[in-house]
Every structure is written in structure tokens, then in C-alpha cells.
Amino acid sequence: MSPAPENTALRPEQKRRKLAKEAGLSTLLPWNDPKVGIAFRKRETCLGQDGIRFEREVIGSRLHEVLRRFGSNRLRANERGLKPGLEADTHAAQVAAMARGGKASESQPQYQLRAATFENFVEFMLDKTHDEKIRLRAVKAALQAGDTNFRVTEPTDLDAFMQFLMLMTAKWDKTYFADAEYGSVSVQARGGGYSTAKNYVSAMKHIDNKLTGKTNLGDERVIEFLAELERTSPAVNHAQEFDIAQVVPRWCDAIYEAEFDLRKVGGGD
Numbered sequence: 001m002s003p004a005p006e007n008t009a010l011r012p013e014q015k016r017r018k019l020a021k022e023a024g025l026s027t028l029l030p031w032n033d034p035k036v037g038i039a040f041r042k043r044e045t046c047l048g049q050d051g052i053r054f055e056r057e058v059i060g061s062r063l064h065e066v067l068r069r070f071g072s073n074r075l076r077a078n079e080r081g082l083k084p085g086l087e088a089d090t091h092a093a094q095v096a097a098m099a100r101g102g103k104a105s106e107s108q109p110q111y112q113l114r115a116a117t118f119e120n121f122v123e124f125m126l127d128k129t130h131d132e133k134i135r136l137r138a139v140k141a142a143l144q145a146g147d148t149n150f151r152v153t154e155p156t157d158l159d160a161f162m163q164f165l166m167l168m169t170a171k172w173d174k175t176y177f178a179d180a181e182y183g184s185v186s187v188q189a190r191g192g193g194y195s196t197a198k199n200y201v202s203a204m205k206h207i208d209n210k211l212t213g214k215t216n217l218g219d220e221r222v223i224e225f226l227a228e229l230e231r232t233s234p235a236v237n238h239a240q241e242f243d244i245a246q247v248v249p250r251w252c253d254a255i256y257e258a259e260f261d262l263r264k265v266g267g268g269d
Contacts, residue, residue: 019191029117030178030187031124032059038120040065040140061115062139063207066152069143073151073212114203118156121164124178125187132160155208158216162225165200168192169229193233198226 031038042060119136126133135154142150167176170189178185190196201217208215 029120029190030185031120032117036124036182038124040116040119058109059113059116059120061112061207062119062136062143063115063152063211064112065143066139066150067207067210069146070148070150072210073153110199111203111206114200115207118161118164118200118204121167122160124182125167125176126160126163127179128181130157130160132157152211155212155215156204156217158219158221161204161217162221165197165222165225168200169197194226194230195233197229201226 030036033039034041039059040062041057042065043055043057122130122132122136128134135152135157139150139152141147166189167174167187168190169192172188172191174189176187176189178187201222205215205217208217
């Protein structure tokens with residue numbers, strides 16, 4: 001048996017997804033649909049709960065992939081010229097952190113997924129003349145050409161990022177429209193809160209600093225946007241406390257129920 005349903009409260013993000021589903025709104029981001037051809041997909045090494053590494057296909061960040069393959073434009077103080085691979089060991093560091101169970105084992109994949117979400121938004125939603133779309137298309141072209149001399153010199157465009165934050169946090173009744181190249185299809189706002197926005201800011205600042213050593217996302221516009229969102233977002237409700245004396249024995253009973261007896265095969269205690 002598991003704890004009674006009433007002992008676990010939905011978090012704000014879960015409540016928003018539930019409300020969106022009940023309203024008939026898709027919780028999937030349209031620009032992450034492989035059928036549209038926007039998403040950059042790659043193989044990622046993961047560490048299973050059994051300690052065995054495995055690979056899976058994920059939506060990847062083009063910016064992070066440039067960092068991994070070609071290196072960074074950020075130089076150490078004692079270096080004078082560009083060198084490939086200054087930050088190209090990030091993936092290896094991630095795998096090592098996964099093996100140790102460190103914090104980076106979780107943060108790196110999250111940064112990459114959030115960066116990928118923003119990159120796909122730019123391609124799908126912004127006009128082809130927008131500076132950020134031009135920047136990211138240059139990144140894509142370099143990856144396709146295997147251009148090891150390519151460096152990202154400019155960080156995330158502030159205007160593009162603010163448009164992204166607005167869509168991700170606005171109420172669902174707010175409608176946006178994709179670039180004409182993708183049929184100007186309508187896209188509903190996502191209804192996210194402060195935590196969602198803060199995580200995207202953190203991820204893109206992380207990528208910016210790794211690639212270029214600078215970022216536009218410390219701007220006052222971003223700071224004020226997050227501060228206002230924090231004031232207006234619903235409070236975070238953690239899982240409700242439960243009666244240990246009542247619940248733990250039920251968990252123990254569930255673990256040793258008949259259907260789990262096969263775990264003991266082989267002489268285990």
C-alpha cells in the first residue's frame with residue numbers, strides 16, 4: 001500500500017498542468033515536436049538507479065553542443081589566443097559527477113534542456129531577421145559543417161529572452177503566433193510561475209558565461225520581471241506532512257507483500 005492520496009499536495013506547477021489539461025490545453029511545447037523539425041536531438045549518457053550507465057535520445061541544446069565540440073570564447077587570464085576545447089570537457093565532467101552522485105549530475109542536463117527550449121522557441125516564434133535567430137542559425141550551421149574554428153561571441157539576446165519569459169509565464173488565455181515560416185500557428189501562453197522563470201534565467205546565464213564570459217540576463221529588466229513574478233506567484237506548497245506512526249508500517253507491509261517475494265530469489269535477506 002502507498003500513503004493516502006490526501007497526504008500529498010500538488011505543487012503549483014502540477015496544479016497548472018492539471019488545470020491546463022482540464023481546460024483542453026496542451027502542456028506540450030509545439031516547437032519541441034520533432035515533426036516540426038525544430039528540435040535538435042542527441043544521445044545523452046545517463047546513470048540508472050542501479051549504477052549502470054545507459055544512453056537515451058533527448059532534446060539537446062545547440063549552444064551546449066558547440067561548447068562541447070568546439071570550445072569556448074572565454075579565455076583564462078593567462079591565455080592570449082583562442083583554443084578549441086577550453087570547455088569541451090563539460091560532458092565528461094557531467095558523467096563523472098553522475099558517478100559520484102554530485103549536484104552537477106542533475107543540473108547539467110536541466111541546463112541543457114532549458115537552453116534547448118529557449119533555442120527552439122527562437123527558431124519557431126521569432127522572425128528570421130531577429131538577431132537571436134540569426135545567431136542561433138549560425139550555431140546550427142557550424143554544427144552541421146563541423147567548423148572547429150567557430151566561436152560564439154555574443155550572449156543571449158535580451159529582447160528575445162524577455163519575449164520567451166513572457167510566453168512561458170503569461171496566463172493561458174494569452175495567445176502568441178509563430179513565425180510565418182511555420183505557418184503563423186497560434187501558441188497558448190504557458191502559465192508558469194516564478195520558479196519556472198528563475199530556472200530559465202539561471203540556465204541561460206550559465207550557458208552564456210561558459211561560452212562567452214558575459215551575459216545580458218543580469219539586466220534590470222530581468223531582475224524586475226522576476227521580482228514582480230515572485231510577488232504574484234502562488235506560494236510553493238511542499239508535500240504535506242504525514243503521520244510516521246501510521247504511514248511507515250504501511251510502506252513496510254507493501255515492500256514485503258507477496259508480489260515482491262521474487263526479490264528474495266538467490267538467497268537475499
